């Protein structure tokens with residue numbers, strides 16, 4: 668059966684500061700997750716050919732660095748572009764752009780950051796990646812919070828309105844195994 672291992676990148680310096688977006692490096696904790704993830708996946712990749720897809724961002728490439736399998740950096744896997752709010756904390760966004768903050772709160776799915784994207788925009792740009800993913804047998808996707816909410820929502824048939832609120836924690840592998848047209852989900856939390 669097909670197995671897809673989804674994971675967010677390890678904790679980044681921006682995650683530590685609560686800042687949105689950016690292209691930060693992993694924190695020391697994030698580095699530890701990268702080691703643990705590689706150990707976990709390399710054990711499996713010993714018996715099954717494995718592909719690794721990351722985004723083009725540093726934090727996903729650093730998270731996948733020690734996995735011994737062919738890697739592809741896919742632009743469509745980059746995190747939600749927060750436009751004028753890139754690099755801010757949510758608090759700073761609320762202070763500087765109260766109207767934007769309120770709009771996002773009212774309709775998180777459709778809200779598009781000025782000069783940036785919405786969750787719906789992500790679904791649109793992910794479409795080709797999602798069909799390509801269905802052709803892979805064993806693949807690790809190292810992604811980002813918003814993008815993984817959309818991908819998991821797609822595979823698990825979630826309601827669109829629920830996507831922006833799905834819980835996709837750091838340092839956890841979400842393993843999807845196909846059976847028929849459905850997927851079984853396992854959450855594997857790695858110690859960091």
Ligand code: F6P
Pocket residue numbers: 682685686687688689746747749811812813831
């Ligand atoms: O905070 C990490 C992050 O990946 C941001 O880069 C991104 O804007 C955000 O999460 C998406 O989550 P939410 O839609 O809940 O703000």
